[in-house]
Amino acid sequence: MKEFEKLSERQRNILFFMDHYMTEHGFPPTIRDIGAATGIDSTSVVNYNLNKLVDAGFLERVASKSRGLRLIKAIPNGRNVMVKSTDSLLRVPHVGTIVAGHPVNVEPEVDHANAVEVPQQWLSGVDPKDVFALTVHGDSMIDAMIADGDLVILRKTTTARNGDMVAVWLDERNETTLKYFYDEGSRIRLQPANPTMGPIFVDYRHCQVQGKVLSVMRRLK
Amino acid sequence: MKEFEKLSERQRNILFFMDHYMTEHGFPPTIRDIGAATGIDSTSVVNYNLNKLVDAGFLERVASKSRGLRLIKAIPNGRNVMVKSTDSLLRVPHVGTIVAGHPVNVEPEVDHANAVEVPQQWLSGVDPKDVFALTVHGDSMIDAMIADGDLVILRKTTTARNGDMVAVWLDERNETTLKYFYDEGSRIRLQPANPTMGPIFVDYRHCQVQGKVLSVMRRLK
DNA sequence: TTTGACAATGAACTTATGTTTGGGTTACAA
DNA sequence: TTGTAACCCAAACATAAGTTCATTGTCAAA
Numbered sequence: 144m145k146e147f148e149k150l151s152e153r154q155r156n157i158l159f160f161m162d163h164y165m166t167e168h169g170f171p172p173t174i175r176d177i178g179a180a181t182g183i184d185s186t187s188v189v190n191y192n193l194n195k196l197v198d199a200g201f202l203e204r205v206a207s208k209s210r211g212l213r214l215i216k217a218i219p220n221g222r223n224v225m226v227k228s229t230d231s232l233l234r235v236p237h238v239g240t241i242v243a244g245h246p247v248n249v250e251p252e253v254d255h256a257n258a259v260e261v262p263q264q265w266l267s268g269v270d271p272k273d274v275f276a277l278t279v280h281g282d283s284m285i286d287a288m289i290a291d292g293d294l295v296i297l298r299k300t301t302t303a304r305n306g307d308m309v310a311v312w313l314d315e316r317n318e319t320t321l322k323y324f325y326d327e328g329s330r331i332r333l334q335p336a337n338p339t340m341g342p343i344f345v346d347y348r349h350c351q352v353q354g355k356v357l358s359v360m361r362r363l364k
Numbered sequence: 365m366k367e368f369e370k371l372s373e374r375q376r377n378i379l380f381f382m383d384h385y386m387t388e389h390g391f392p393p394t395i396r397d398i399g400a401a402t403g404i405d406s407t408s409v410v411n412y413n414l415n416k417l418v419d420a421g422f423l424e425r426v427a428s429k430s431r432g433l434r435l436i437k438a439i440p441n442g443r444n445v446m447v448k449s450t451d452s453l454l455r456v457p458h459v460g461t462i463v464a465g466h467p468v469n470v471e472p473e474v475d476h477a478n479a480v481e482v483p484q485q486w487l488s489g490v491d492p493k494d495v496f497a498l499t500v501h502g503d504s505m506i507d508a509m510i511a512d513g514d515l516v517i518l519r520k521t522t523t524a525r526n527g528d529m530v531a532v533w534l535d536e537r538n539e540t541t542l543k544y545f546y547d548e549g550s551r552i553r554l555q556p557a558n559p560t561m562g563p564i565f566v567d568y569r570h571c572q573v574q575g576k577v578l579s580v581m582r583r584l585k
Numbered sequence: 586t587t588t589g590a591c592a593a594t595g596a597a598c599t600t601a602t603g604t605t606t607g608g609g610t611t612a613c614a615a
Numbered sequence: 616t617t618g619t620a621a622c623c624c625a626a627a628c629a630t631a632a633g634t635t636c637a638t639t640g641t642c643a644a645a
Binding site for chain 4: 174
Binding site: 394395411427428430432 | 601602603604605
């Protein structure tokens with residue numbers, strides 16, 4: 144990594160030590176820890192080099208917080224534990240399939256065996272408690288750019304904001320569908336994700352939001 | 365998890381907050397942080413409960429060190445279980461965007477800063493070394509059921525088997541596209557993922573496979 | 586040689602943060 | 616009642632740990 148080579152030896156040592164210390168302890172070292180490990184006996188020098196590393200994009204610092212350090216770039220031969228531990232996998236219950244003609248059951252029997260692992264970053268910071276997953280069955284969601292077999296991650300909710308992609312139950316049409324949601328006052332506009340297709344309009348009384356779509360994941364064979 | 369249920373509500377909240385704070389900041393919270401987040405306004409009470417959590421085997425503490433905390437057990441989260449996993453999450457280099465009219469550069473400068481984290485299960489057992497990610501720009505892949513902003517995970521390859529979804533460079537059309545690949549001997553048939561659309565046929569000499577699509581991930585706002 | 590940017594120093598300083606103390610409440614058993 | 620255990624509280628305390636500053640060394644450009 145070219146960028147890495149441009150750092151001073153001290154700075155590289157600091158990064159190595161950071162990485163090592165994190166794996167060892169689960170939290171970042173102090174300035175004095177770093178100094179002791181890299182042979183720098185002035186905290187200000189460590190501080191100076193830490194700021195250099197921030198400038199170079201290798202670190203993040205939170206001012207005036209003890210151990211307010213974070214590795215944000217992989218380093219050669221590093222274990223990158225920091226980077227990885229910032230993003231945990233979440234086991235999201237897989238509660239079934241979504242098929243046109245059937246409402247989605249959003250109060251599922253908890254079945255941990257049927258769980259999907261999702262990187263937390265794909266949940267947009269939503270409380271994991273409210274998250275569930277569905278597999279789309281059939282081609283009924285094609286106008287939402289969602290194919291047969293796709294996994295849809297949703298947040299359980301009964302309300303939506305304009306622009307959200309939601310799973311809605313349309314009792315007039317007797318189907319569940321995934322569309323972008325727009326409240327136009329007198330009616331709800333449901334816009335397909337595929338821009339070549341037109342919207343449908345429904346009365347809000349016939350439009351029950353079941354969940355907000357957070358992400359869609361498709362696994363090819 | 366039975367052990368978890370035996371904890372007091374405060375103690376469970378502390379664990380939830382710890383977990384949340386760690387993912388958010390990359391380092392553990394202070395006693396006062398925990399207190400503020402869980403409605404405990406005495407540091408000694410937080411301290412008391414932290415020690416209880418150590419006894420129960422959920423935490424490790426390092427005495428007299430600031431933020432000397434470490435979660436050592438997965439926490440059930442209502443019906444979701446957090447998995448602190450380092451090896452089932454892979455960092456895949458994100459090498460750019462795929463846009464109609466431009467070939468994909470599959471020999472990228474590896475920049476670990478621009479990496480996406482993907483659960484290993486979504487890589488279908490492919491050697492992680494060969495995996496890279498692209499963001500799709502524009503609506504040119506709509507016939508492949510892939511929308512603007514989608515993240516596509518690919519395996520670097522120049523060959524494909526029938527039925528694979530591949531990224532191909534079509535020099536006659538001067539574009540890169542994602543299609544299902546079928547070698548029909550005399551020609552290559554490229555089938556859009558959207559079953560309502562028809563295939564295109566090209567000579568194999570004008571069809572350069574750049575990668576096989578492993579999965580597609582879409583993150584909604 | 587002078588200049589200036591960069592790097593290093595160590596001590597003083599400030600504040601962030603863990604620990605202790607002395608005292609409370611509640612529930613329950615003896 | 617008394618005692619005890621588990622839990623909770625506020626404030627005082629001690630120290631862990633980040634920041635600042637005046638000064639010095641290094642080295643290349645002017």
